Amino acid sequence: xxxxxxxxxxxxxxxxxxxxxxxxxxxxxxxxxxxxxxxxxxxxxxxxxxxxxxxxxxxxxxxxxxxxxxxxxxxxxxxxxxxxxxxxxxxxxxxxxxxxxxxxxxxxxxxxxxxxxxxxxxxxxxxxxxxxxxxxxxxxxxxxxxxxxxxxxxxxxxxxxxxxxxxxxxxxxxxxxxxxxxxxxxxxxxxxxxxxxxxxxxxxxxxxxxxxxxxxxxxxxxxxxxxxxxxxxxxxxxxxxxxxxxxxxxxxxxxxxxxxxxxxxxxxxxxxxxxxxxxxxxxxxxxxxxxxxxxxxxxxxxxxxxxxxxxxxxxxxxxxxxxxxxxxxxxxxxxxxxxxxxxxxxxxxxxxxxxxxxxxxxxxxxxxxxxxxxxx
Amino acid sequence: xxxxxxxxxxxxxxxxxxxxxxxxxxxxxxxxxxxxxxxxxxxxxxxxxxxxxxxxxxxxxxxxxxxxxxxxxxxxxxxxxxxxxxxxxxxxxxxxxxxxxxxxxxxxxxxxxxxxxxxxxxxxxxxxxxxxxxxxxxxxxxxxxxxxxxxxxxxxxxxxxxxxxxxxxxxxxxxxxxxxxxxxxxxxxxxxxxxxxxxxxxxxxxxxxxxxxxxxxxxxxxxxxxxxxxxxxxxxxxxxxxxx
Numbered sequence: 335x336x337x338x339x340x341x342x343x344x345x346x347x348x349x350x351x352x353x354x355x356x357x358x359x360x361x362x363x364x365x366x367x368x369x370x371x372x373x374x375x376x377x378x379x380x381x382x383x384x385x386x387x388x389x390x391x392x393x394x395x396x397x398x399x400x401x402x403x404x405x406x407x408x409x410x411x412x413x414x415x416x417x418x419x420x421x422x423x424x425x426x427x428x429x430x431x432x433x434x435x436x437x438x439x440x441x442x443x444x445x446x447x448x449x450x451x452x453x454x455x456x457x458x459x460x461x462x463x464x465x466x467x468x469x470x471x472x473x474x475x476x477x478x479x480x481x482x483x484x485x486x487x488x489x490x491x492x493x494x495x496x497x498x499x500x501x502x503x504x505x506x507x508x509x510x511x512x513x514x515x516x517x518x519x520x521x522x523x524x525x526x527x528x529x530x531x532x533x534x535x536x537x538x539x540x541x542x543x544x545x546x547x548x549x550x551x552x553x554x555x556x557x558x559x560x561x562x563x564x565x566x567x568x569x570x571x572x573x574x575x576x577x578x579x580x581x582x583x584x585x586x587x588x589x590x591x592x593x594x595x596x597x598x599x600x601x602x603x604x605x606x607x608x609x610x611x612x613x614x615x616x617x618x619x620x621x622x623x624x625x626x627x628x629x630x631x632x633x634x635x636x637x638x639x640x641x642x643x644x645x646x647x648x649x650x651x652x653x654x655x656x657x658x659x660x661x662x663x664x665x666x667x668x669x670x671x672x673x674x675x676x677x678x679x680x681x682x683x684x685x686x687x688x689x690x691x692x693x694x695x696x697x698x699x700x701x702x703x704x705x706x707x708x709x710x
Numbered sequence: 711x712x713x714x715x716x717x718x719x720x721x722x723x724x725x726x727x728x729x730x731x732x733x734x735x736x737x738x739x740x741x742x743x744x745x746x747x748x749x750x751x752x753x754x755x756x757x758x759x760x761x762x763x764x765x766x767x768x769x770x771x772x773x774x775x776x777x778x779x780x781x782x783x784x785x786x787x788x789x790x791x792x793x794x795x796x797x798x799x800x801x802x803x804x805x806x807x808x809x810x811x812x813x814x815x816x817x818x819x820x821x822x823x824x825x826x827x828x829x830x831x832x833x834x835x836x837x838x839x840x841x842x843x844x845x846x847x848x849x850x851x852x853x854x855x856x857x858x859x860x861x862x863x864x865x866x867x868x869x870x871x872x873x874x875x876x877x878x879x880x881x882x883x884x885x886x887x888x889x890x891x892x893x894x895x896x897x898x899x900x901x902x903x904x905x906x907x908x909x910x911x912x913x914x915x916x917x918x919x920x921x922x923x924x925x926x927x928x929x930x931x932x933x934x935x936x937x938x939x940x941x942x943x944x945x946x947x948x949x950x951x952x953x954x
Binding site: 360361362364365368369395396397399400401403404405427428431432433574673674675676677678680 | 796797812813814815818821822824825826828829839840841842857858859860887891892
């Protein structure tokens with residue numbers, strides 16, 4: 335189908351420097367029109383003129399007018415004279431609406447940021463972030479001290495619901511993951527242990543590594559992905575929605591009302607989840623021990639009971655509480671630092687998970703080192 | 711241009727309006743108004759095809775609301791809070807429909823985006839994220855995006871809600887400019903009376919209690935001469951009085 339517009343380039347000396355436009359100029363057919371205008375515009379040099387003769391234009395929509403105005407501005411900047419000529423009153427109004435009759439301003443070139451600039455900005459952003467974190471920690475300490483002085487002032491109503499969401503609802507996945515970790519570890523070690531006839535030592539391996547390290551750590555990773563991300567997103571949304579400000583104006587400090595209940599709830603359920611994780615991990619090892627290492631259930635469990643000391647389990651539970659505090663505090667800090675709408679919420683939620691995972695591994699390494707130094 | 715015939719709308723088992731009928735003429739500014747909860751926003755969602763009516767029909771130029779034969783949207787919509795995509799800059803938001811529905815090269819898309827933003831007074835906001843804009847700027851950016859594909863029809867949901875008087879007045883002027891100079895048809899859902907009187911050429915007033923249209927016509931005539939006390943109290947911003 336023929337386009338609804340016509341475009342006639344300058345044919346001879348009589349209409350030199352004029353492009354004659356006609357018909358109906360609509361966005362739906364702008365692509366071929368733009369290509370032709372570009373071609374004609376590229377053929378004109380500085381000092382020459384190229385006007386748009388509009389007497390034949392029946393109608394023009396905003397999109398095409400925007401393109402024409404843009405081309406006119408580009409020609410002006412290249413030193414080519416260009417104007418819209420002979421437009422009827424209606425078309426002239428649209429030319430005016432899209433700035434086609436305004437003087438063309440010089441284009442300010444945006445220079446890309448240099449390396450030093452970028453480094454400086456990143457440093458400042460990092461310092462601002464550190465300031466936010468320190469401020470958060472300070473507010474937490476103050477809120478914690480107030481809680482000790484006036485325990486009834488806390489938002490205890492939030493605690494059971496958070497315990498259910500973060501604890502009870504997480505049980506299936508915590509048990510499943512730690513069971514599989516026990517299975518995987520036992521399988522990995524089975525071949526080596528069999529070679530030395532030390533089948534029963536699988537109980538030692540699983541029992542000690544699960545209770546001291548893997549149980550609490552894997553549980554923390556699961557809770558981070560589930561509850562940490564949810565907390566960061568929830569508080570982030572509240573922050574951008576103005577709900578945190580509304581709480582403040584009503585006398586509810588965000589630390590006392592939002593952060594402390596979540597932190598206490600998570601710290602309460604973490605040891606319980608860790609115990610379940612320990613049992614699930616040991617069960618995973620048991621399955622492999624019985625099916626692949628010719629052990630009996632009784633032999634495996636007796637061995638586990640003998641080698642796993644109370645301190646092994648206790649240290650794991652202690653770690654789980656530390657991990658829970660890290661998860662909750664990082665998630666809440668990131669959530670309350672959110673700005674910038676939905677994009678900001680997504681960014682802070684991602685950041686909460688990544689930072690928490692790093693913090694968990696770091697804390698685990700530090701605690702392992704400290705316990706070793708203390709001979710525990 | 712827009713024809714509504716015996717439209718019944720509701721949500722969650724609740725009927726807001728029954729058997730509503732009206733027409734929006736091409737090139738006019740038509741206002742849908744009414745008290746809170748009467749179904750204005752639901753009506754808008756049905757008019758633009760986001761929700762299905764419980765009964766009746768809506769046609770735009772004889773076709774059900776939605777996209778044209780090529781799939782391209784046939785009208786533009788602005789939502790109450792702007793609904794700009796938060797991960798894209800203002801410029802990218804306006805460019806989105808152009809990139810999706812035209813074969814224009816990037817420089818042409820850029821030119822149209824710059825022109826649309828200049829039209830709504832946001833020429834310096836092209837590289838900003840929506841989260842960095844004020845409420846008024848978000849609404850203007852949303853209008854620029856709604857106009858990107860040069861639709862002949864624009865639906866505006868509470869365009870002046872939450873805006874300061876100056877910004878609301880500028881938005882009204884923009885609507886009048888676009889209507890007068892480009893002949894765009896507007897369907898505006900609002901209960902901002904100052905805007906209604908300034909831009910509205912015809913209106914329908916929805917009523918939740920009777921689930922029907924209780925007034926239609928020129929808003930100024932309804933304010934001055936309506937016999938219905940509900941209509942008079944609404945347009946004169948008076949508290950509702952008990953009617954027997």
